[in-house]
Structure formats: C-alpha cells, structure tokens
Amino acid sequence: KDDKNLVTGYDGKLKVGVLPVSMFASGHTYFVQRMHEKVGLDPYVVHATFQYSGTEGKRHRMREALLWEDAPEYYDPPAGLLAFAPDVPKTLLDNSQSVEGHFDLVNHQILQVRSALQVAQKLGR
Numbered sequence: 263k264d265d266k267n268l269v270t271g272y273d274g275k276l277k278v279g280v281l282p283v284s285m286f287a288s289g290h291t292y293f294v295q296r297m298h299e300k301v302g303l304d305p306y307v308v309h310a311t312f313q314y315s316g317t318e319g320k321r322h323r324m325r326e327a328l329l330w331e332d333a334p335e336y337y338d339p340p341a342g343l344l345a346f347a348p349d350v351p352k353t354l355l356d357n358s359q360s361v362e363g364h365f366d367l368v369n370h371q372i373l374q375v376r377s378a379l380q381v382a383q384k385l386g387r
Contacts, residue, residue, distance in 0.1 A: 289313060293323060344382040348374050 268279040283291045284301045289311035291297045298305050310320035324330035357363035
C-alpha cells in the first residue's frame with residue numbers, strides 16, 4: 263500500500279482502489295437502499311444492475327429517478343398526456359392500521375387508478 267485505500271499493481275504502473283458505493287452506486291444501493299439519500303450525496307454514477315424487463319426495465323427505472331435524458335418529444339406524445347390527482351380520504355387513511363382498513367384504502371386507490379387508465383385508453387393517451 264502506498265496511499266490510503268490504494269494498492270499499486272501492474273509493475274507499479276497502476277493504482278487500484280475500491281470506490282465508495284454511495285458515490286459509484288449499483289442499482290441496489292441507489293434504488294433499493296437509497297444510500298445516497300442516507301449520506302446526503304449525489305452519486306457520480308449509477309450502474310443499472312439486474313432489472314426485470316431487461317434494457318427497457320433499466321431505462322424505465324432510470325427515467326423514474328430522473329437519471330435518463332430523453333428527447334423532448336418522448337414527454338410530448340401527439341395525443342398528449344393524462345394526469346390525475348388521487349383522492350385519499352382522511353377516514354380511510356386513519357383506519358389503515360388494521361388489515362381490513364389497509365385493504366379498504368388500497369382498493370379505493372386501485373379503483374381510482376383503474377378509472378384513470380380507462381379514461382386514458384378511451385382518449386388514446
């Protein structure tokens with residue numbers, strides 16, 4: 263060892279070290295553990311490790327985290343977009359600690375999403 267956390271290799275021509283996962287994040291440390299939030303740092307790079315749906319799934323996950331740059335037309339489809347604000351009644355939220363109350367809340371939310379998807383489909387969005 264010649265520097266802290268570095269070793270010399272390849273006949274002294276190369277220094278090798280371990281990169282901190284909070285700054286050089288794998289998909290797991292970024293998306294699941296959210297380590298960057300815990301330590302208050304913006305990572306230098308995020309590696310899209312294994313993700314269901316292959317490349318499309320990785321791209322979607324990066325988009326959700328605002329880490330993927332698309333052309334403006336991706337966000338402005340010809341038919342436009344549909345947005346909706348879900349309704350979460352305080353009574354359902356207050357009673358969501360029990361199993362029955364939890365399912366009442368989830369079912370209420372699923373019905374709203376289903377209705378929004380039906381409207382979007384009918385409008386071709």
